Amino acid sequence: MNYEEERNRYISFCGSYCHTCDWFTGRIRTTFQSALEMLEEYGFRKLLEGKADRENLKLGLQILAQSEICSGCKAEIAKTPEEDRCQIRQCCFQKGFDFCNRCVDFPCDLLKSNPGVIKFGCIENSKEIKEKGIKRWVDKRWNEFVEEKK
Secondary structure (H helix, E strand, O other): OOHHHHHHHHEOOOOOEHHHOHHHHOHHHHHHHHHHHHHHHHOOHHHHOOOOOHHHHHHHHHHHHOOOOOOOHHHHOOOOOOOOOOHHHHHHHHHOOOOHHHOOOOOOHHHHOOHHHHHOOHHHHHHHHHHHOHHHHHHHHHHHHHHHHO
């Protein structure tokens, strides 16, 4: 395992881990591709009748099935805050930090109020990274990820 690459590429500023993210791994894309295939194979006309527009559903599934796989948080840094879709990433980047946990304001209101940060336990991840170090944290997360795949 190249821990420096993990630090610089696969652990986001907020503490999310790319290798476990459904956008990064392509799981979202393949899930919607499967749903689209099932819609095309089975039709679901009776089930959807009067409840949902089949063609709009199909279009939505196509869009999600063809969505790009995320290249990773640190690979998507924009040069200016106005160009970037993530305020957290820009805040860290502008301050010259590789992780939010380096900031004296950690955890700030921006982190505490972000739904993704909350959902993926990023504040807890960041605290653990700071406490245990990258190597131990990555090993733990990677092992959990491998176990989930079994």
